[in-house]
Amino acid sequence: MDVSRDRDPEGRARNARPRDALGRPLPRGAEGVERAPEGVPRTPDEAVAEAQALLDDGRPFHAHEVLEDAWKAAPGEERQLWRGLAQLAVGLTHAARGNARGAATLVERGAANVAPYAAAPPHGLDVAGLLAWARGPLDPDRPLRLRAPGPRP
Numbered sequence: 001m002d003v004s005r006d007r008d009p010e011g012r013a014r015n016a017r018p019r020d021a022l023g024r025p026l027p028r029g030a031e032g033v034e035r036a037p038e039g040v041p042r043t044p045d046e047a048v049a050e051a052q053a054l055l056d057d058g059r060p061f062h063a064h065e066v067l068e069d070a071w072k073a074a075p076g077e078e079r080q081l082w083r084g085l086a087q088l089a090v091g092l093t094h095a096a097r098g099n100a101r102g103a104a105t106l107v108e109r110g111a112a113n114v115a116p117y118a119a120a121p122p123h124g125l126d127v128a129g130l131l132a133w134a135r136g137p138l139d140p141d142r143p144l145r146l147r148a149p150g151p152r153p
Contacts, residue, residue: 019035
């Protein structure tokens with residue numbers, strides 16, 4: 001095993017370098033932003049709330065990590081939805097990093113994955129709003145809202 005790489009307790013490679021708000025690695029010793037912990041079990045409501053807080057804070061890469069955990073833990077019938085949400089967040093990350101082509105590709109994939117849930121959106125998600133967002137301009141300053149504002153139905 002290569003001991004020069006950062007490893008988690010199970011021996012999987014993990015990059016412990018600090019990261020900026022868009023998830024880009026910084027030099028060791030630099031001050032980065034707090035990372036969303038990976039592999040944390042969250043209820044769907046907790047995952048959506050935490051991801052939205054990260055999106056609102058301008059940290060779409062970190063929101064993607066939370067949504068990716070939810071995708072990995074989701075029951076089979078919801079995996080495509082959570083995968084799509086993670087792809088929308090990472091698409092926003094690419095847009096913020098100036099990678100318009102990567103952003104468009106990921107947002108398109110994400111929209112295709114969430115679209116089947118539009119008729120009966122689970123967990124109070126605003127699938128129609130997400131699809132409208134995905135069809136709009138890829139502007140990192142245009143907010144990505146997972147749920148419609150106001151009280152949940």
